[in-house]
Amino acid sequence: MKNGRYDLDNFTEQYSKVCVEKNFIDTNLYDEYGVKRGLRDKNGKGVLAGITNISAIHSHDVVNGESVPSEGKLFYRGYNVIDLVNGAINNKRQGFEEATYLLLFGSLPNEEQLKEFEVILASCRNLPKNFVKDVIMKAPSKDIMNSLTKSVLTLASYDDNVSDLSLDNVLKQCLTLIATFPMMSVYGYHAFNHYERDDSFYIHRPEENLSTAENILRMLRPDKVYTDLEASVLDIALLLHMEHGGGNNSTFTTRVVSSSGSDTYSAIAAALSSLKGPKHGGANIKVVEMMNDLEANVADTKDEAEVERYLVKILNKQAFDNRGLIYGMGHAIYSISDPRATVFKGFVEKLADEKGRRADFELYSMIERLAPEVIAKERRIYKGVSANVDFYSGFVYSMLDIPLELYTPIFAMARIVGWSAHRLEELINVDKIMRPAYVSIVTEKNYTEMSER
Numbered sequence: 001m002k003n004g005r006y007d008l009d010n011f012t013e014q015y016s017k018v019c020v021e022k023n024f025i026d027t028n029l030y031d032e033y034g035v036k037r038g039l040r041d042k043n044g045k046g047v048l049a050g051i052t053n054i055s056a057i058h059s060h061d062v063v064n065g066e067s068v069p070s071e072g073k074l075f076y077r078g079y080n081v082i083d084l085v086n087g088a089i090n091n092k093r094q095g096f097e098e099a100t101y102l103l104l105f106g107s108l109p110n111e112e113q114l115k116e117f118e119v120i121l122a123s124c125r126n127l128p129k130n131f132v133k134d135v136i137m138k139a140p141s142k143d144i145m146n147s148l149t150k151s152v153l154t155l156a157s158y159d160d161n162v163s164d165l166s167l168d169n170v171l172k173q174c175l176t177l178i179a180t181f182p183m184m185s186v187y188g189y190h191a192f193n194h195y196e197r198d199d200s201f202y203i204h205r206p207e208e209n210l211s212t213a214e215n216i217l218r219m220l221r222p223d224k225v226y227t228d229l230e231a232s233v234l235d236i237a238l239l240l241h242m243e244h245g246g247g248n249n250s251t252f253t254t255r256v257v258s259s260s261g262s263d264t265y266s267a268i269a270a271a272l273s274s275l276k277g278p279k280h281g282g283a284n285i286k287v288v289e290m291m292n293d294l295e296a297n298v299a300d301t302k303d304e305a306e307v308e309r310y311l312v313k314i315l316n317k318q319a320f321d322n323r324g325l326i327y328g329m330g331h332a333i334y335s336i337s338d339p340r341a342t343v344f345k346g347f348v349e350k351l352a353d354e355k356g357r358r359a360d361f362e363l364y365s366m367i368e369r370l371a372p373e374v375i376a377k378e379r380r381i382y383k384g385v386s387a388n389v390d391f392y393s394g395f396v397y398s399m400l401d402i403p404l405e406l407y408t409p410i411f412a413m414a415r416i417v418g419w420s421a422h423r424l425e426e427l428i429n430v431d432k433i434m435r436p437a438y439v440s441i442v443t444e445k446n447y448t449e450m451s452e453r
């Protein structure tokens with residue numbers, strides 16, 4: 001007891017040690033029982049949990065019957081994501097809406113279909129009456145992913161058909177979430193910025209003739225002004241983040257929750273909770289924070305040896321957040337390269353020159369080169385490590401003057417499309433609750449009376 005109250009800090013400090021002692025499992029047991037830690041085999045390959053027709057990820061080639069690491073490739077419904085990006089750039093079109101149609105409905109839309117789809121999405125960009133006042137402005141948080149999750153769950157209480165699993169209803173719910181994620185995220189940021197940072201509060205409504213990327217910038221900026229280049233860069237960033245197979249942590253979460261028969265809002269709220277983790281989509285914020293920490297702690301950021309020493313300290317849990325991870329590096333599937341990081345790097349360099357941030361770009365490039373070598377020296381690497389999609393994305397967003405708090409929500413504004421496609425695919429095909437097994441190493445004991453303990 002402290003000041004007549006139970007001392008929670010003292011209690012948890014003491015009992016967390018009890019938790020460690022009582023929950024410790026010798027990692028050798030995973031091998032002994034043939035259990036795949038992280039649902040991954042010794043070569044880092046994921047256990048097979050399903051079949052999908054939505055996307056494909058290539059990271060290895062088979063040469064003479066052997067699997068060898070290759071440059072990463074990503075396909076949405078069979079189309080290389082690089083071709084989708086180039087299609088959008090060359091035709092001066094916003095690619096996010098086109099790829100949304102593709103991922104949800106399985107084929108590229110013709111002009112008429114795309115026009116109709118854009119009108120439908122625009123009509124869904126509506127929040128219930130007073131939602132901003134009653135939900136978003138209440139208890140604003142710096143953690144916009146949490147505030148977005150809260151908004152998604154609260155939206156459920158405005159839906160009379162929340163638990164109706166008929167496909168047209170689920171599709172309607174998904175389209176509404178795809179259309180309103182940018183509003184809920186950006187307004188959530190403005191509420192935080194106003195109440196916690198004492199800044200001005202403004203709510204700009206989305207414009208029906210604008211794309212998702214254009215509306216994000218319009219809603220975010222006090223004067224609603226942005227350039228075509230900025231909208232195009234953000235559109236490509238969205239396009240690159242939309243989908244990544246059924247096994248990534250947040251999409252698998254969507255699948256798991258969907259398999260229990262739960263509603264769309266709950267499945268998507270769970271996916272958001274997964275995505276924000278720093279080993280997943282939350283890495284984009286961590287990368288920028290890590291780079292700031294590096295600049296604060298490395299006297300000469302042009303000195304490779306000094307930068308390398310800092311990276312080693314990170315791996316040894318002696319620098320930055322002491323978690324031992326160099327954020328933005330490594331991937332569960334890719335080895336030699338993540339194609340999205342390569343695309344990002346292509347326009348990061350141009351943007352950095354335009355925005356006078358060449359020195360930052362050089363530092364990112366140096367880390368991109370050094371980190372895989374340092375990780376390979378310090379960890380057991382099976383398949384190679386390279387920069388992932390999160391490495392350059394935060395740098396791009398900072399050059400678009402997008403606040404740090406919105407980096408992971410922007411990922412979510414894109415990935416909601418993949419989650420929706422996977423929820424639909426799960427509901428259409430599987431109809432079996434996911435329920436893997438755990439080997440139990442618990443020993444049976446006789447109950448002891450309180451007086452005998």
Ligand SMILES: CC(=O)SCCNC(=O)CCNC(=O)[C@H](O)C(C)(C)COP(=O)(O)OP(=O)(O)OC[C@H]1O[C@@H](n2cnc3c(N)ncnc32)[C@H](O)[C@@H]1OP(=O)(O)O
Nearest residue numbers: 044279280281283324325326327328329330331332379388
């Ligand atoms: C959108 C996305 O989710 S992209 C990923 C974003 N996440 C990050 O950038 C966080 C940093 N990266 C990581 O934590 C990891 O690379 C992950 C979580 C993405 C993938 O992890 P794994 O599937 O375990 O990768 P892999 O099998 O190649 O790793 C081999 C070893 O290297 C370690 N390693 C891999 N990447 C890193 C890294 N960036 N920093 C430090 N160690 C790393 C792993 O922890 C693993 O060690 P362990 O066997 O002792 O656990």
Ligand SMILES: O=C([O-])CC(=O)C(=O)O
Nearest residue numbers: 244247248249332333389
């Ligand atoms: O596939 C994964 O494990 C991580 C992910 O979602 C991505 O890279 O986009």
